[in-house]
Amino acid sequence: MKDFGPIIRALLRNKTGAMLIALQIAITMTIMVNAIHMIINRSELMARSSGLDEANQFVVAQYGYRDDFNEKYVVQTDLDHIRNMPGVVDAIQTNSVPMSNGGTSMGLQVEPGADKEGLGVAIYMADDHALNTYGVKLIAGENFDPTEVEFRDGNTREWPQRAIISKAMAEALFPDLSPQQVVNKTVYINRNEPITIAGIIDQLQAPWVGWDNVERTMITPIRTMYKFSRYLVRTEPGRRDEVLEAVKSYLESRDVGRMLFPIETISDVREQSYRDANAMQTILWVIISILLIVTALGIVGLVTFTINRRRRQIGTRRALGASRGDILKYFLLENFVITSAGLLLGIIGSIGLNIWLVDAFDLPRIGWIYLPVAMVVLWLVGQLAVYGPAAKASRISPAIATRNV
Amino acid sequence: MLGYYLKLAWLSIKRNPILSALMVTAIALGIGASMTTLTVNYMMSNNPIPSKSDQLYYVQLDNWDPNDPFDEPNEPPDQVTFRDALNLLHANKAERQVAMAKTNFIVEPDNQEVKPFHARGRLTSKDFFPMFSVPFLYGQGWNQAADDNGDLVVVITKALNEKLFNGENSVGQSLRMQGEQYRIVGVMDTWEPTPHFYDVTNGAFGEQEDVYVPFILKRDLELPNSGNTNCWKTPEGDGFKAFLQSECVNYQFWAELPDNNAKDNYMSFLNSYVMEQKKLGRFPRPLNNRLSDVMEWMKKQGVVADDAKMMMYMSFMFLLVCLLNTIGLLLTKFVGKAGEIALRRAVGASRTQLYWQHLVETGLIGFAGGIFGLLLAWAGLAGVRHLYGDNLKPDLATLDMKLVLIGIALAVVSSMLAGLYPTWRACRIPPAGQLKTQ
Amino acid sequence: MLSMQHISKVFRTDTVETHALKDFSLQVNEGDFVAVTGPSGSGKTTFLNIAGLLETFDGGEYTLDGESVKGLKDNTLSRLRNEKIGFIFQSFNLIPDLNLYDNVDVPLRYRNLSKAERKRRIEESLDVVGLANRMKHIPAQLSGGQQQRVAIARALAGQPRFLLADEPTGNLDSQMAESVMELLESINANGTTIVMVTHDPNLAARAQRHITVRDGQVTENEREPKVVSQLRA
Structure with a gap:
C-alpha cells in the first residue's frame, strides 16, 4: 500500500477526471441495483405456482349466440364426450382459470352483517371434477358430491350451500385454526348468506396475477348458464397437443348455435399474463448491459488519456527503478480508489432511488445483499477496463525520460 | 461564422475518429434508450382529443x-x-x-x-x-x-x-x-x-x-x-x-x-x-x-403504466451516465487542442468565439449521436413492440415527427451542456504557455 | 510604436515569488528591427508575451501604437492582437488539420472581412513567402523552413504594423534559417516593425537594434556591429 498516498495526492490534483468516473460508477450502481431488484421482483412473481398442472392443460371459450343454444344440454354432452376421450384426464366447464386476468370475486366474512369486514375471494364455478381437472390436492375435508352441483344463470343471486377454499383463504379467515379445523365452518357471502366449508385445497391462484391476495380462492359447485363459458381440459402428460386437436375437431363438429374462441394452452395463458413482466425484465437487462459497457468504455477512454499525458512521468519512474508490475499496480490501485469512492456514493444513490420507488410505485424494499454484489461487479468491471491501458502503460520504455519530445 | 465553425468541427471530429466515435456512440446509446422509453410514456400520456379535452x-x-x-x-x-x-x-x-x-x-x-x-x-x-x-x-x-x-x-x-x-x-x-x-x-x-x-x-x-x-x-x-x-x-x-x-x-x-x-x-x-x-x-x-x-x-386513472414510468426514469439516468462519459471524453479531446486554442487566441480570437467554435463541435457530435440514437430508438421500439406483442398497441411504440425532433434537440442540447465544462476549461488555458513548445 | 516604462511582472507559486521583469523599459520606433537576446531565464519570453498582449503585467506602463493597454478587457486585447500584431513562433504553431490556405486564413476569420478580401490577402501573402502554388497542402507535407514561411504568411495576411518573432529560426537548419531571416528583413524594409527574440548572435547582429535582457532588465548594445554588418552587406 505504499502507493496509496501518492495516488490520493495525484487524484486530488486532477479531480475532474476522477470525479467523472466516480459519478458514473455511482449512477451505474444506482441503476443496476434498482433494475436488478425489479428484475428479481418480477422473477419471483413469475415463479409463483398457479396451482394448475400447466403443462398438460388447455382452455377453450365458447359463446352461445343462437336462440337454440341449449347450454345445459350442450355442456353436459360436451363434458361427457371429452371426459371419455383417450388421453384426457378430466374436464370441466368453468367461469375462469388462474392467470387469465378475468373472473369473479366476492367478499367472505366470518360473521354475518353489513358492518362486518369481508375478505375478497376469487370464485371459480365448476362441478365435482374441478379438483382433478385443476390438478389441486385436497388437504382437508371432502370434494363435492355430483348431486350438489347447481345451475346458475346471470340473474341467480344465491350461492350454493358448500364451497372448497384454498389453504391461504382458510388461513386468512381463521388465522388460528388448522385446515382440518376449518372444515365444516360457516362463512358468509353477500354479507349474511351462509356457506359451509366442505374442503381445503393446498393451493390455487386467483385469475388476477397482479392482485395482492392472489392466493385467496374458492371453488363453488356450479355449472354456469351465462352463454359464455370455458372448458378446461387436463390431459395425460405429453398428450396435450394431440388431445387439443381432437377436442377442437369434436367441438367444431357440433352445430349447436355457439361460437368457439381459439383454444389456448395454459402455457399460452401464462405467457400472455406475464408478457409485460417478461418484457420489462428484458428491457432492464438490455439497459444494464449497455450501461456497464458504456461505463467500462468511459473508464478506458479516461485512463488512456491520463496515461498519455503522464507518459514521460511513467518513463521517468521506470528509469528510476519502478518495475512494470509497479506501474500496472499503480493504475489498478488508482482505479480501485476512484471506483470505491463512486461505490460509496452509489450506495447512497441506490438506497435513495429505492426509497423513492417504494414511495411512488409501491415497489418492495431492496435486500441489502444487492449492494455488496453490485459493488463487487463494478470493482471487477473497473479493474478489467483499466487493465488494458495500464498494461500498455507498463510497457512504456524508460528511455522516454531522456528523449526530447 | 457558423459555416467556419462547422468546418472546423468536422475537421476536429475527423482528426480523432476513435474518440469521436466513442462520444457519438455514448450519446446515441443514451438517446436511444431515453427516446425508446420516452416514446411509450409520451404516447400513453397523449391527449386523445385535444380540441375539447377541457370541455x-x-x-x-x-x-x-x-x-x-x-x-x-x-x-x-x-x-x-x-x-x-x-x-x-x-x-x-x-x-x-x-x-x-x-x-x-x-x-x-x-x-x-x-x-x-x-x-x-x-x-x-x-x-x-x-x-x-x-x-x-x-x-x-x-x-x-x-x-x-x-x-x-x-x-x-x-x-x-x-x-x-x-x-x-x-x-x-x-x-x-x-x-x-x-x-x-x-x-x-x-x-x-x-x-x-x-x-x-x-x-x-x-x-x-x-x-x-x-x-x-x-x-x-x-x-x-x-x-x-x-x-x-x-x-x-x-x-x-x-x-x-x-x-x-x-x-x-x-x-x-x-x-x-x-x-x-x-x-x-x-x-x-x-x-x-x-x-x-x-x-x-x-x-x-x-x-x-x-x-x-x-x-x-393512472393511464401511464408504472412500468413505463420507471423504465423512463432509468433510461434518463442512463443518458446521464452517457453524458458524464461524453464530458470525460471531451476533456480528453480538448486537452489535445490546447495548442490550436492558444494559437487562435494569439492571433486575435476572443474567448467567446472559441467557446462557440467548441460548442458547435459538441453540438455536431450531439447531432450525430441524436441521429444514431433515433435509429437505435427505432430499433428499440421495434423490440418493445415485439416483447409486448398484443399487450401494447403498436402506435404506443412508434416515433412521430415531434418525437424525432425532440430526440435530436435532446441530443444536441444535452451534448452541448456536456461540452460546457470541457470548453470552458480548454478556453481558459493561458495562450502564452502553450505556444512556446509543441 | 511600442513603449514600455518600468514594467514589472512577478510569478507566484505557493512558496516562491519570481521577478521575471523588474523596471523593464524599452522604446521601439516605427520601422525598427529589434533583436532581443539573453540567457535562458532572463525574462525575454515574458517580455515577448507581454509585448504581444498574451500576458498581463503587474506594474508600469505599456503603450502600443499610441494606446495604453493597461487594464484592457480580454476582448479588446484579442482585437488588438488581431489587428496590430503578427506572431511568428519557434515551433511554427500551424494547425495540422488545416491546409496552408486555411492556416493563413485563421487570423482573418476573426475580422469582418469579405470572402473575396480574405482570398486576396491569403494568396498575396502566400505569394510573398513563395508558397502560393501549395495552398492545398497540409503542414505535414512541408519542410520546416516552408512551414515557418507559412507562419510568416499567416502573420503578414493580417497586415500587422508590428511583428513579434520568438526564435523564428530555432528549429531550422542554417540554410533555411538564412532564407527565413532574409524574408523578415524584406518585410521590415517594407515598413513593418519587428521584434525578434533569438539566441543566435549572428542573427542578432543583423538587426538594426540589438538589446540584451538580463535579470529582467534591458541593456542596449552599441550600434556599431550593425553598421559593420551593413557595410559588409
Whole structure:
C-alpha cells in the first residue's frame, strides 16, 4: 500500500477526471441495483405456482349466440364426450382459470352483517371434477358430491350451500385454526348468506396475477348458464397437443348455435399474463448491459488519456527503478480508489432511488445483499477496463525520460 | 461564422475518429434508450382529443357502502349505476351527455362464407358521436328517438365495413347480431383515440369497439355485462331488471360542459340529484360527486403504466451516465487542442468565439449521436413492440415527427451542456504557455 | 510604436515569488528591427508575451501604437492582437488539420472581412513567402523552413504594423534559417516593425537594434556591429 498516498495526492490534483468516473460508477450502481431488484421482483412473481398442472392443460371459450343454444344440454354432452376421450384426464366447464386476468370475486366474512369486514375471494364455478381437472390436492375435508352441483344463470343471486377454499383463504379467515379445523365452518357471502366449508385445497391462484391476495380462492359447485363459458381440459402428460386437436375437431363438429374462441394452452395463458413482466425484465437487462459497457468504455477512454499525458512521468519512474508490475499496480490501485469512492456514493444513490420507488410505485424494499454484489461487479468491471491501458502503460520504455519530445 | 465553425468541427471530429466515435456512440446509446422509453410514456400520456379535452367531463357519483369507501381515501366509484346513468341522460342538463357500457356481440353475417364472429360492442347514446368528434365515412349517428325507443340501429367501424361490405356504403343495410336484425345508420372513418379515454376502466389501451348501439338496448334486450362490474351490495330481487336497479356500477357517463359556469351548474345539478336520491334511501355516503376533464381523468386513472414510468426514469439516468462519459471524453479531446486554442487566441480570437467554435463541435457530435440514437430508438421500439406483442398497441411504440425532433434537440442540447465544462476549461488555458513548445 | 516604462511582472507559486521583469523599459520606433537576446531565464519570453498582449503585467506602463493597454478587457486585447500584431513562433504553431490556405486564413476569420478580401490577402501573402502554388497542402507535407514561411504568411495576411518573432529560426537548419531571416528583413524594409527574440548572435547582429535582457532588465548594445554588418552587406 505504499502507493496509496501518492495516488490520493495525484487524484486530488486532477479531480475532474476522477470525479467523472466516480459519478458514473455511482449512477451505474444506482441503476443496476434498482433494475436488478425489479428484475428479481418480477422473477419471483413469475415463479409463483398457479396451482394448475400447466403443462398438460388447455382452455377453450365458447359463446352461445343462437336462440337454440341449449347450454345445459350442450355442456353436459360436451363434458361427457371429452371426459371419455383417450388421453384426457378430466374436464370441466368453468367461469375462469388462474392467470387469465378475468373472473369473479366476492367478499367472505366470518360473521354475518353489513358492518362486518369481508375478505375478497376469487370464485371459480365448476362441478365435482374441478379438483382433478385443476390438478389441486385436497388437504382437508371432502370434494363435492355430483348431486350438489347447481345451475346458475346471470340473474341467480344465491350461492350454493358448500364451497372448497384454498389453504391461504382458510388461513386468512381463521388465522388460528388448522385446515382440518376449518372444515365444516360457516362463512358468509353477500354479507349474511351462509356457506359451509366442505374442503381445503393446498393451493390455487386467483385469475388476477397482479392482485395482492392472489392466493385467496374458492371453488363453488356450479355449472354456469351465462352463454359464455370455458372448458378446461387436463390431459395425460405429453398428450396435450394431440388431445387439443381432437377436442377442437369434436367441438367444431357440433352445430349447436355457439361460437368457439381459439383454444389456448395454459402455457399460452401464462405467457400472455406475464408478457409485460417478461418484457420489462428484458428491457432492464438490455439497459444494464449497455450501461456497464458504456461505463467500462468511459473508464478506458479516461485512463488512456491520463496515461498519455503522464507518459514521460511513467518513463521517468521506470528509469528510476519502478518495475512494470509497479506501474500496472499503480493504475489498478488508482482505479480501485476512484471506483470505491463512486461505490460509496452509489450506495447512497441506490438506497435513495429505492426509497423513492417504494414511495411512488409501491415497489418492495431492496435486500441489502444487492449492494455488496453490485459493488463487487463494478470493482471487477473497473479493474478489467483499466487493465488494458495500464498494461500498455507498463510497457512504456524508460528511455522516454531522456528523449526530447 | 457558423459555416467556419462547422468546418472546423468536422475537421476536429475527423482528426480523432476513435474518440469521436466513442462520444457519438455514448450519446446515441443514451438517446436511444431515453427516446425508446420516452416514446411509450409520451404516447400513453397523449391527449386523445385535444380540441375539447377541457370541455369533456367524466362524472363520478358516490353511491358506495356507508362503511367503506370505494377506494381509499374516500374516492367515489369509477363508474356509475345503470339507473343513475339513465337518470342523468334523461335529465339532459349538460350541453351534451353520453351514457355508455361495454358489451359483446356475435355477428352472424348474411354472407354464409363468413363464419359468425365476435365483435366488441359499445352501448352508448346519440351524443357520443358529435361529443367525441367521431368522423363518419358514410351516414351518421342515430337520433333522440332511437335512444328513446331503443331502435335496433348500429354504427360500425370502417374495418368492420371492409370485412362485411368490402368498404362500400352499407348505410341502410342490416346486420344480424345475436339473433336481432340491426339497421346500419353510419360507418365511422378511422378513429382510434389513444388512450381509449372514454372508457379507461376497461383498459386505456384496449382495442377499439367494432359496433355501437343505443344504450337502452341494455335493458330492452337484456344484454350481458361486460367489463368491470363492482357491487357493494347484492341486487334486491331476482332477474335482470333487479340488476339494473341495483347499486352495481358498470357504466360510464360523460358530460360536455363548455365553460366553468356550465361546469358549476352541472355540479349543482349532480348534488341536487344525489340529494333527491337520498330521499329514496340511496347514496348513504356524504355528498362526494366529481367532475374530471379528460386529462384529469387520465391522470386519476393512472393511464401511464408504472412500468413505463420507471423504465423512463432509468433510461434518463442512463443518458446521464452517457453524458458524464461524453464530458470525460471531451476533456480528453480538448486537452489535445490546447495548442490550436492558444494559437487562435494569439492571433486575435476572443474567448467567446472559441467557446462557440467548441460548442458547435459538441453540438455536431450531439447531432450525430441524436441521429444514431433515433435509429437505435427505432430499433428499440421495434423490440418493445415485439416483447409486448398484443399487450401494447403498436402506435404506443412508434416515433412521430415531434418525437424525432425532440430526440435530436435532446441530443444536441444535452451534448452541448456536456461540452460546457470541457470548453470552458480548454478556453481558459493561458495562450502564452502553450505556444512556446509543441 | 511600442513603449514600455518600468514594467514589472512577478510569478507566484505557493512558496516562491519570481521577478521575471523588474523596471523593464524599452522604446521601439516605427520601422525598427529589434533583436532581443539573453540567457535562458532572463525574462525575454515574458517580455515577448507581454509585448504581444498574451500576458498581463503587474506594474508600469505599456503603450502600443499610441494606446495604453493597461487594464484592457480580454476582448479588446484579442482585437488588438488581431489587428496590430503578427506572431511568428519557434515551433511554427500551424494547425495540422488545416491546409496552408486555411492556416493563413485563421487570423482573418476573426475580422469582418469579405470572402473575396480574405482570398486576396491569403494568396498575396502566400505569394510573398513563395508558397502560393501549395495552398492545398497540409503542414505535414512541408519542410520546416516552408512551414515557418507559412507562419510568416499567416502573420503578414493580417497586415500587422508590428511583428513579434520568438526564435523564428530555432528549429531550422542554417540554410533555411538564412532564407527565413532574409524574408523578415524584406518585410521590415517594407515598413513593418519587428521584434525578434533569438539566441543566435549572428542573427542578432543583423538587426538594426540589438538589446540584451538580463535579470529582467534591458541593456542596449552599441550600434556599431550593425553598421559593420551593413557595410559588409
